[in-house]
Amino acid sequence: MAAVAVATRGTAPPSLSRRLHEWGLALAVVGAAIGFFVGYALGSLAIGDGDNSLGSNAGILLGYSLSAVGFLAGMGFFNYPIARLLGRPVPTADDEAYLHGEGGGLARYFRLTTDHKVIGMQYVVAILAFLFVGGLGAMFIRTELLTPTPTTATAESYLTLVGLHSTLMIFMASAAIIGPFGNYFVPIMIGARNMAFPRLEALTFWLLPPAGLILLSTVFLGGFTTGWTGYAPLADQNVLGMDSYLIAFSLIGLSIMLSGLNMIVTVITLRAPGMRFTRLPIFVWGVFLTSFLGLLAAPALLGAIAMETFDRTYLATLFVPAGGGSPYLWENLFWFFGHPEVYIFILPAFGLIMEMLPVFTRRPLWGYRVAIGGLVGVTVLSFMVWQHHLFVSGLAPALRPFYMFSTEAISVPTGLIYLVALGSLWRARTRFSTPMLFIGAFLFNFLIGGFTGVFLSDVPSDFTLHGGYFVQAHFHYTIMGAEVFALMAGLVYYLPKMTGRTMDTRLTRFQFWAVFLSFNGTFLSLLSVGILGMPRRVISYAQYLQPLNVSATVFAYLLGGSMLLFLGILIWNVVIRPVPAKENPWESLGVEWHLPTPTPVYNFDTVPTKWSLPYEYDTGRVAADVGHPAPALGGATP
Amino acid sequence: MTEAVPTSVRAPGDENLPRVRSLIVGSRMMLAANTTLQLTFLFAYLYLRANNFGGMWRPGVGTPAPGITLMILLVPVVTTLVLGAAVGVAGRGDRRALTRILGPALLLGAATIAVRVYQLYHTGYDLAAGTYVDIAVIWLAVILAEFVLGALWMVSIYNSHVRQTVVASHSHVRALFEYWLYATVVAVVVSGLIQFVT
Numbered sequence: 089m090a091a092v093a094v095a096t097r098g099t100a101p102p103s104l105s106r107r108l109h110e111w112g113l114a115l116a117v118v119g120a121a122i123g124f125f126v127g128y129a130l131g132s133l134a135i136g137d138g139d140n141s142l143g144s145n146a147g148i149l150l151g152y153s154l155s156a157v158g159f160l161a162g163m164g165f166f167n168y169p170i171a172r173l174l175g176r177p178v179p180t181a182d183d184e185a186y187l188h189g190e191g192g193g194l195a196r197y198f199r200l201t202t203d204h205k206v207i208g209m210q211y212v213v214a215i216l217a218f219l220f221v222g223g224l225g226a227m228f229i230r231t232e233l234l235t236p237t238p239t240t241a242t243a244e245s246y247l248t249l250v251g252l253h254s255t256l257m258i259f260m261a262s263a264a265i266i267g268p269f270g271n272y273f274v275p276i277m278i279g280a281r282n283m284a285f286p287r288l289e290a291l292t293f294w295l296l297p298p299a300g301l302i303l304l305s306t307v308f309l310g311g312f313t314t315g316w317t318g319y320a321p322l323a324d325q326n327v328l329g330m331d332s333y334l335i336a337f338s339l340i341g342l343s344i345m346l347s348g349l350n351m352i353v354t355v356i357t358l359r360a361p362g363m364r365f366t367r368l369p370i371f372v373w374g375v376f377l378t379s380f381l382g383l384l385a386a387p388a389l390l391g392a393i394a395m396e397t398f399d400r401t402y403l404a405t406l407f408v409p410a411g412g413g414s415p416y417l418w419e420n421l422f423w424f425f426g427h428p429e430v431y432i433f434i435l436p437a438f439g440l441i442m443e444m445l446p447v448f449t450r451r452p453l454w455g456y457r458v459a460i461g462g463l464v465g466v467t468v469l470s471f472m473v474w475q476h477h478l479f480v481s482g483l484a485p486a487l488r489p490f491y492m493f494s495t496e497a498i499s500v501p502t503g504l505i506y507l508v509a510l511g512s513l514w515r516a517r518t519r520f521s522t523p524m525l526f527i528g529a530f531l532f533n534f535l536i537g538g539f540t541g542v543f544l545s546d547v548p549s550d551f552t553l554h555g556g557y558f559v560q561a562h563f564h565y566t567i568m569g570a571e572v573f574a575l576m577a578g579l580v581y582y583l584p585k586m587t588g589r590t591m592d593t594r595l596t597r598f599q600f601w602a603v604f605l606s607f608n609g610t611f612l613s614l615l616s617v618g619i620l621g622m623p624r625r626v627i628s629y630a631q632y633l634q635p636l637n638v639s640a641t642v643f644a645y646l647l648g649g650s651m652l653l654f655l656g657i658l659i660w661n662v663v664i665r666p667v668p669a670k671e672n673p674w675e676s677l678g679v680e681w682h683l684p685t686p687t688p689v690y691n692f693d694t695v696p697t698k699w700s701l702p703y704e705y706d707t708g709r710v711a712a713d714v715g716h717p718a719p720a721l722g723g724a725t726p
Numbered sequence: 727m728t729e730a731v732p733t734s735v736r737a738p739g740d741e742n743l744p745r746v747r748s749l750i751v752g753s754r755m756m757l758a759a760n761t762t763l764q765l766t767f768l769f770a771y772l773y774l775r776a777n778n779f780g781g782m783w784r785p786g787v788g789t790p791a792p793g794i795t796l797m798i799l800l801v802p803v804v805t806t807l808v809l810g811a812a813v814g815v816a817g818r819g820d821r822r823a824l825t826r827i828l829g830p831a832l833l834l835g836a837a838t839i840a841v842r843v844y845q846l847y848h849t850g851y852d853l854a855a856g857t858y859v860d861i862a863v864i865w866l867a868v869i870l871a872e873f874v875l876g877a878l879w880m881v882s883i884y885n886s887h888v889r890q891t892v893v894a895s896h897s898h899v900r901a902l903f904e905y906w907l908y909a910t911v912v913a914v915v916v917s918g919l920i921q922f923v924t
Contacts, residue, residue, distance in 0.1 A: 353751045383759050392766065411782055417774065421770065
């Protein structure tokens, strides 16, 4: 084994570039500011002739674009490509090791680091931050809806609030599972030392902060009234705040696409010897297939945003009927991205749930290949359903049956995945640890989300329910009730591995019941107001809907409180008063749990070559021999 | 967060990371994503043309300047052929021959960008002349951006090769060739579409 200890490496003083690198985040902020002002000036000057609004739009759009470029330049993302462009020497092994964060320390979490585990942790923080800010938006929305008439907000500011909440949450949901757990565990699970393109992986993360901040800055530019879907022609008519939405969403689209590319290449090319596709952990399958969705769907969003940008700066009329354009074009392009996007949310969550399930049922995953078939089926069909969002938007009637049936057909592979989960639970001696409680809640919530989705795929009922709170509650059941519950399950389950610290069992159990009950209280109320005809994105509503809205708001406050409690437990037990975790608290057979904690910088001393499925709880065989003494099986289950 | 890192091993030594394969697979995946982008514009182009909302698809009477059409089409094709030859040379491991062939490829790449910029600014219309021009110009701009990226890639391979910091491998050149071939095919098809499906 060619193992060289870190301590043996050079002790030369750090070079100027490394010192600058340490200040990456500060330089990034400076770069962003410079980029914005340069871009704004250039954009305004280049296009502002005779039309101030166009000039301002161009200035803001170019300003934001260059601020993102400046941010990334400050972080050091262009050092490598520029060096290659100029033919300068490639980084030495020491440089790469430094970039990988071999020396350890907290500083690597605040700079460009290429270690997939550090990036996974960075994602944890970013996702929770997005969830927190987006959640605050939800609280404001529910507060406003306590009364049938406007109290604290105007119609426009309410729409901006709704748009900010929804767009931030969509950003969060796009990476909620793949970001933290995919980046951290996929390389380990396939026996790789790192991702195929580590710099690209870091880039996908560092695109998120500028995207979030640019989106939030919309409040200084008049906001945007389109919601997260950015529908034209309203988007063409919106004030400068719309430009924030366009640039922020394009950064997120880029991140989704590049993340997908990196995951696909990693799984295809970096699997350890003996790790066949038929032995991939089901979570890796979920991430792998989702990555195709991201890779192939996000470019449609980027293309559509480029067109909208053109409309807003160059007097193009691609989405403006008066100039020969069509708002339906935006709807088509947006939803060609948008509907696969919802499976980008849920497929990795399914993978994560199925990955954890055997650990708590103490038996192999029932129907491993059926589960893969289900995931593949959802992946393929998800590209064929987007027009169900246009049932009431003037879609040619002859096309409706196809999209109705394709949408309903997707419930078949989804049902297969569900069947695998239920089959794994059947007659199992399930350990109801906290993650298992979240898994159960995931299955319950997604069942409601799935059933309500069937009504929306059906043309006649969609005509009645479209644009109302029924739809809103439906997708909250799938995104929050399923994906965010999977995120919480994953955090409780994997934080002991990721941090060496664990969350308090009693508090997380209490938090689980609080979040489960308050979530269902909130969204069952909203399903009901939806059936009673309350439209979405409208600040006022009929008087008779107030009791249910009050109910939804009270439960929403409890929901917000329980989410804060989760955050509080996490911060308290992991950061402020760390509670050390056992090496393998859940007695998992997965390879990731049989490495030391914290996981070594390059994961394995020697890459394992003999692999089996990680669910052989009937034989007790670990997925692979990783060369470390295996943590004892038999510790108490928290 | 993990503050302490245990004594760890230096990367690899006991294995050879298959970077070459990652480069090729990654490059092809990028082309797959690119295909969705091109299909997005194709959908928009045909959608707007088929519907011709308000008769505003092509209200003007101008005609795209045909003067250098042949060059616009031929220069990237010739560049592709030269890069194809470079792939063969790189496969034989002849470094000097590769240097000699990458130089002209680079010049042709620059020429490609020049003619595409000319095309972008000589469509024969102004931007307020209907959605035909809108979608055509933005599509051509995207293709131009792709050629610029390809040319930058070419520069990096050439400079690294000439300065011997990274010797251009068969895989490097092949990935670049595939990318440029893809962009050329798209450019030719789109130019034909814009010229004939009006």
